[in-house]
Amino acid sequence: xxxxxxxxxxxVEDIAAQLTEAVLEHRLQPGAKLREDEVGEIFGVSxxxxxxxxxxxxxxxxxxxxxxxxxFVAKPTLKEAREVFQARALLEPTTARAAAxxxxxxxxxxxEQHIEEEHAALHRDEAGRALKLSGDFHLEIARIADQHTIExxxxxxxxxxxxxxxxxxxxxxxxxxxxxxxxxxxxxxGGDGDSAEELxxxxxxxxxxxxxxxxxxxGTTSLKDALKR
Amino acid sequence: xxxxxxxxxxxVEDIAAQLTEAVLEHRLQPGAKLREDEVGEIFGVSxxxxxxxxxxxxxxxxxxxxxxxxxFVAKPTLKEAREVFQARALLEPTTARAAAxxxxxxxxxxxEQHIEEEHAALHRDEAGRALKLSGDFHLEIARIADQHTIExxxxxxxxxxxxxxxxxxxxxxxxxxxxxxxxxxxxxxGGDGDSAEELxxxxxxxxxxxxxxxxxxxGTTSLKDALKR
DNA sequence: CCACAGTGGATCGTATACAATTTGCGCTCA
DNA sequence: TGAGCGCAAATTGTATACGATCCACTGTGG
Numbered sequence: 001x002x003x004x005x006x007x008x009x010x011x012v013e014d015i016a017a018q019l020t021e022a023v024l025e026h027r028l029q030p031g032a033k034l035r036e037d038e039v040g041e042i043f044g045v046s047x048x049x050x051x052x053x054x055x056x057x058x059x060x061x062x063x064x065x066x067x068x069x070x071x072f073v074a075k076p077t078l079k080e081a082r083e084v085f086q087a088r089a090l091l092e093p094t095t096a097r098a099a100a101x102x103x104x105x106x107x108x109x110x111x112e113q114h115i116e117e118e119h120a121a122l123h124r125d126e127a128g129r130a131l132k133l134s135g136d137f138h139l140e141i142a143r144i145a146d147q148h149t150i151e152x153x154x155x156x157x158x159x160x161x162x163x164x165x166x167x168x169x170x171x172x173x174x175x176x177x178x179x180x181x182x183x184x185x186x187x188x189x190g191g192d193g194d195s196a197e198e199l200x201x202x203x204x205x206x207x208x209x210x211x212x213x214x215x216x217x218x219g220t221t222s223l224k225d226a227l228k229r
Numbered sequence: 230x231x232x233x234x235x236x237x238x239x240x241v242e243d244i245a246a247q248l249t250e251a252v253l254e255h256r257l258q259p260g261a262k263l264r265e266d267e268v269g270e271i272f273g274v275s276x277x278x279x280x281x282x283x284x285x286x287x288x289x290x291x292x293x294x295x296x297x298x299x300x301f302v303a304k305p306t307l308k309e310a311r312e313v314f315q316a317r318a319l320l321e322p323t324t325a326r327a328a329a330x331x332x333x334x335x336x337x338x339x340x341e342q343h344i345e346e347e348h349a350a351l352h353r354d355e356a357g358r359a360l361k362l363s364g365d366f367h368l369e370i371a372r373i374a375d376q377h378t379i380e381x382x383x384x385x386x387x388x389x390x391x392x393x394x395x396x397x398x399x400x401x402x403x404x405x406x407x408x409x410x411x412x413x414x415x416x417x418x419g420g421d422g423d424s425a426e427e428l429x430x431x432x433x434x435x436x437x438x439x440x441x442x443x444x445x446x447x448g449t450t451s452l453k454d455a456l457k458r
Numbered sequence: 459c460c461a462c463a464g465t466g467g468a469t470c471g472t473a474t475a476c477a478a479t480t481t482g483c484g485c486t487c488a
Numbered sequence: 489t490g491a492g493c494g495c496a497a498a499t500t501g502t503a504t505a506c507g508a509t510c511c512a513c514t515g516t517g518g
Contacts, residue, residue: 037468148308149386277474298479298500474504
């Protein structure tokens with residue numbers, strides 16, 4: 001878990017941000033438990049603030065809070081995994097189109113820097129970090145489109161996508177998609193809304209198709225039930 | 230504000246639910262302040278639970294929490310108002326189409342009952358209550374479509390729509406849309422996805438066009454900026 | 459040897475106490 | 489008279505204390 005480098009007073013958002021980063025980078029695996037005392041001790045705050053942070057993350061769908069049991073990194077079911085990408089498929093292509101109409105040179109530079117960092121992270125064998133940066137790329141497009149509401153929804157969906165990938169990713173070999181991001185930047189630079197929309201649609205389908213979402217034995221869905229017969 | 234009719238121990242969800250209902254029914258106007266002590270006294274709980282409820286509502290976009298100042302019923306800006314309906318336009322038509330494929334007789338009965346209640350509320354001159362029921366109708370469709378993730382997003386959007394309507398509704402005369410809901414039910418009953426999608430799209434455009442979203446002096450949107458020139 | 463009830467420790471849920479911040483009022487002084 | 493300073497009341501932010509719940513362990517009885 002991330003160390004506390006700040007001088008004195010970490011706020012709720014800091015706690016949530018660091019924990020979120022750890023989840024998105026797969027340093028905290030789905031199912032991992034986050035005890036309030038433990039987290040509080042790490043950040044040097046009382047449980048009050050920790051609870052706020054954990055609840056905020058639960059609202060984002062990153063954690064599951066079970067009454068009297070504690071907070072756990074969420075484990076999306078197959079159905080939830082499909083829903084996440086179905087929702088993204090509804091929101092992102094149109095948003096990419098809108099972004100194409102408004103992209104500035106500064107935006108392009110920022111996006112390219114993003115891709116660069118992602119590439120560098122991969123080179124350093126930091127797959128988790130690369131994945132997070134890849135997600136941020138998608139959020140950046142929503143920001144360019146100046147659609148704050150959709151951006152907030154996408155924040156949740158991208159985060160939950162990270163959990164889905166942690167659970168259902170097929171191959172272990174790295175990414176295959178930095179091309180897709182490059183192509184998107186080209187479309188945005190050219191102000192080509194049609195292409196941007198189509199590229200985004202295809203990109204999402206690509207990711208989705210690389211997940212293993214066949215029905216399977218649902219993990220820890222009760223050994224008891226499995227043996228009941 | 231709603232009285233506490235329950236016997237003994239109101240939980241966080243109860244508090245949030247009652248407050249939310251009050252906002253959706255316009256018994257609490259945008260800008261209204263919710264003091265923690267006051268709310269706590271009404272519900273007979275400590276500020277701890279009230280704070281949880283208020284934060285939950287803030288995540289839904291119903292309240293704005295200003296640090297050290299308190300919680301206020303949100304006042305969506307023009308931009309936010311537009312964004313809410315743009316997001317709904319992306320999510321709801323496709324969801325209505327999906328719902329048409331899965332609608333059962335029980336669903337139809339429930340939807341019709343909904344319309345009936347809405348009508349009755351209007352007859353009793355409870356415009357706020359009718360508005361809330363109208364929102365629930367839209368959520369019900371997402372539920373029928375079995376899209377839990379989208380339903381959650383829509384819950385936020387519908388709730389915020391209620392605030393938008395409180396602020397930007399043009400005419401004071403009642404509703405004009407119970408027809409639209411009837412037509413949707415017909416399409417769903419017939420399993421006609423195409424119609425359902427089109428009807429929903431038109432319905433949203435209708436509502437949107439009845440809002441007064443011309444640029445205007447944005448209330449408290451920073452006197453400072455307004456005087457800067 | 460296994461099943462099961464009792465018990466203790468760990469952990470979360472809620473209330474309360476205290477600290478920090480804001481805000482409005484009144485006082486002073488030019 | 490009016491502007492500015494400062495204090496006090498009100499309100500929120502954070503920490504801590506206490507109670508409730510869950511869970512694993514242990515010991516006993518069959």
